[in-house]
Amino acid sequence: MTGLLFAGVVLVTAMVWLKRRLAARGARARWRRGAGTSVEDAIAVRSFEDIDRAIAARRCHCGGRVRAVGEGTRDLGARRLRHARIECYECEDEQRLYFDVSQLLQ
Numbered sequence: 833m834t835g836l837l838f839a840g841v842v843l844v845t846a847m848v849w850l851k852r853r854l855a856a857r858g859a860r861a862r863w864r865r866g867a868g869t870s871v872e873d874a875i876a877v878r879s880f881e882d883i884d885r886a887i888a889a890r891r892c893h894c895g896g897r898v899r900a901v902g903e904g905t906r907d908l909g910a911r912r913l914r915h916a917r918i919e920c921y922e923c924e925d926e927q928r929l930y931f932d933v934s935q936l937l938q
């Protein structure tokens with residue numbers, strides 16, 4: 833009887849672990865999609881402060897805050913892009929965000 837109870841506890845624990853794991857995977861996949869996560873979906877900005885605000889407003893899939901740890905530029909024909917590499921303070925997961933700075937006056 834004790835063995836059956838123990839097996840039930842192990843099974844429930846495994847199911848809870850699997851559910852959490854799948855939820856975390858889904859959250860990470862959603863974080864990797866959306867505005868600014870690819871060149872095609874670059875966020876149009878009018879100032880560098882807009883870039884800073886977009887990064888400050890971004891949250892990681894784990895719920896943590898992110899910070900910019902690198903940035904650069906990229907030209908695609910008439911389009912000028914700026915990209916920022918962001919990293920989560922909590923889980924240290926990284927992502928790259930793209931910003932369309934074509935309208936930005938230098």
